[in-house]
Amino acid sequence: MTDFFQDLKPLQFDPNGGDLCFRHYNPDEMLMGKRMEDHLRFAVAYWHSFAWPGGDPFGGQTFERPWFGETMELARLKADVAFEMFEILNVPFFCWHDADIRPEGSTFAEGRRNFEEIVEYIQSKMESSETRLLWGTANMFSHRRFMAGAATNPDPDVFAWCAATVKLCIDATHKLGGQNYVLWGGREGYETLLNTDLKRERQQAGRFLQMVVEYKHKIGFDGAILVEPKPQEPSKHQYDYDVATVYGFLKEFGLEDEVKMNIEQGHAILAGHSFEHELALASSLGIFGSIDMNRNDYQSGWDTDQFPNNVPEVALAYYEVLKAGGFSTGGTNFDAKLRRQSLDPVDLIAGHAGAMDICARGFKAAVQMLEDGTLESMRADRYSGWNSPEAQQMLGGDLVSAAERVEAEGIDPVPRSGRQEILENIVNRFV
Ligand code: XUL
Ligand code: CO
Numbered sequence: 001m002t003d004f005f006q007d008l009k010p011l012q013f014d015p016n017g018g019d020l021c022f023r024h025y026n027p028d029e030m031l032m033g034k035r036m037e038d039h040l041r042f043a044v045a046y047w048h049s050f051a052w053p054g055g056d057p058f059g060g061q062t063f064e065r066p067w068f069g070e071t072m073e074l075a076r077l078k079a080d081v082a083f084e085m086f087e088i089l090n091v092p093f094f095c096w097h098d099a100d101i102r103p104e105g106s107t108f109a110e111g112r113r114n115f116e117e118i119v120e121y122i123q124s125k126m127e128s129s130e131t132r133l134l135w136g137t138a139n140m141f142s143h144r145r146f147m148a149g150a151a152t153n154p155d156p157d158v159f160a161w162c163a164a165t166v167k168l169c170i171d172a173t174h175k176l177g178g179q180n181y182v183l184w185g186g187r188e189g190y191e192t193l194l195n196t197d198l199k200r201e202r203q204q205a206g207r208f209l210q211m212v213v214e215y216k217h218k219i220g221f222d223g224a225i226l227v228e229p230k231p232q233e234p235s236k237h238q239y240d241y242d243v244a245t246v247y248g249f250l251k252e253f254g255l256e257d258e259v260k261m262n263i264e265q266g267h268a269i270l271a272g273h274s275f276e277h278e279l280a281l282a283s284s285l286g287i288f289g290s291i292d293m294n295r296n297d298y299q300s301g302w303d304t305d306q307f308p309n310n311v312p313e314v315a316l317a318y319y320e321v322l323k324a325g326g327f328s329t330g331g332t333n334f335d336a337k338l339r340r341q342s343l344d345p346v347d348l349i350a351g352h353a354g355a356m357d358i359c360a361r362g363f364k365a366a367v368q369m370l371e372d373g374t375l376e377s378m379r380a381d382r383y384s385g386w387n388s389p390e391a392q393q394m395l396g397g398d399l400v401s402a403a404e405r406v407e408a409e410g411i412d413p414v415p416r417s418g419r420q421e422i423l424e425n426i427v428n429r430f431v
Pocket of ligand 1: 097137182184228230264292303335
């Protein structure tokens with residue numbers, strides 16, 4: 001045991017408890033025939049909770065963690081503290097980037113040895129822990145070698161470095177029993193078209209993703225490969241802009257049956273969508289995978305990666321997740337960091353516990369909305385005209401036959417209320 005969390009004990013479910021307990025998240029509560037824990041599949045993000053120093057664009061490190069530093073001993077201490085937090089939170093999953101868990105090293109080979117050693121260490125910790133790996137990923141955006149792109153870099157040596165890195169990270173994800181492998185292309189985009197061969201860069205990105213999928217099959221990794229869309233930041237324009245853009249990209253490279261989406265609330269908003277729009281679209285395209293449940297500040301307009309705190313928003317998101325059939329390999333990852341003034345160990349626990357409770361409340365509301373059925377029956381009723389044989393035949397016909405019906409049958413559409421206010425009032429019964 002480290003002394004980082006001092007006498008903090010594992011949190012319990014207690015609807016009338018004090019500050020450090022779950023008031024709504026009850027892992028064993030049965031909802032729609034499944035335990036709440038198995039529906040929500042919460043994950044802690046190693047990078048924000050254990051690797052992020054608390055900087056913002058105007059100031060550097062605020063957190064002083066005893067494991068900060070680039071040695072293997074400190075990397076092991078970081079893992080020790082991480083697993084202690086997983087136990088305090090009783091969280092079923094965690095996620096990492098390679099860079100979060102190991103010292104960089106001065107060569108690729110040294111970094112690889114550090115990484116493999118720490119993956120062994122994490123594996124040994126997982127033997128006495130309930131917490132599993134939701135996904136692994138590679139950080140191909142922080143180091144200066146990636147400043148002009150990862151797989152989309154004009155320099156083929158960077159492409160090679162990325163191939164070696166992703167191979168290593170998929171191997172480690174596989175070894176640790178990870179359920180997904182994520183690719184988020186923070187530098188896969190451009191700053192100015194004046195120096196960018198956009199066509200070539202997209203081809204490189206497409207081939208790289210094909211290589212990832214080929215490798216997954218080669219080693220028998222049966223987790224899902226997930227792409228995480230984001231429109232911009234850090235790049236001015238990122239190729240994986242949003243779900244619709246990524247779907248077109250997957251189709252172009254024949255990957256639409258191989259790759260699914262990891263959809264982040266904050267990224268959806270940056271792309272000018274709602275979270276539930278991105279979820280519903282991915283579901284309708286058959287590429288829904290997992291979620292990063294972290295929000296941005298609506299005023300600051302950039303990616304602030306905050307823990308969720310809005311039950312109605314979360315409810316509408318889980319409503320779409322449930323309609324998509326819920327999570328299979330995916331889960332709810334808190335890709336969220338504390339505010340930089342939240343210095344204390346207890347803040348880390350409170351941030352996650354509060355987020356888990358918010359999600360539990362939103363999720364229970366979503367279940368009630370679905371079980372109540374009014375929303376779905378009103379939606380179905382809105383489209384009920386399409387159940388008629390004439391309407392169905394029209395879809396199989398052509399413009400001419402549709403046009404002929406208009407005069408032959410005296411068609412004269414009667415506008416009907418969309419009932420938005422009534423629907424919103426119905427949602428308000430549950431949230
Ligand atoms: C960045 C982001 C990443 C990915 C993993 O905005 O969301 O943390 O989730 O690389
Ligand atoms: Co994310």
